[in-house]
Amino acid sequence: MNPSRVVRENIRKLTDLPNIGKAGAADLELLGIEKPEDLVGLDPYEMYERLCILTGSRHDPCVIDVFISVTCFINGDEPKAWWDYTAERKIVLAAKQDIA
DSSP states (O other): OOGGGOOGGGOOSGGGSTTOOHHHHHHHHHTTOOSGGGGTTOOHHHHHHHHHHHHTSOOOTHHHHHHHHHHHHHTTOOOOOGGGGHHHHHHHHHHHHHHO
């Protein structure tokens, strides 16, 4: 759903979350996430890695941005567009590569 149209009190199903449409909801369901509350405490980077393993393919990194957006939202942040998290993702992944 478009982040500008999200009303926290109306979140009941996965597609009510910011940046989640049918395909995103299907990805979340594949990860065992059935309702928005299931996202509480999840790590978006781990979610992405699990999704890649479960599907047997490497997904576009913007999927991480979407996962960051919904995990931040479900933990109380304001809804934002997924691309607002791209810079954060790039910094985190670069730091992980420096460690490896």
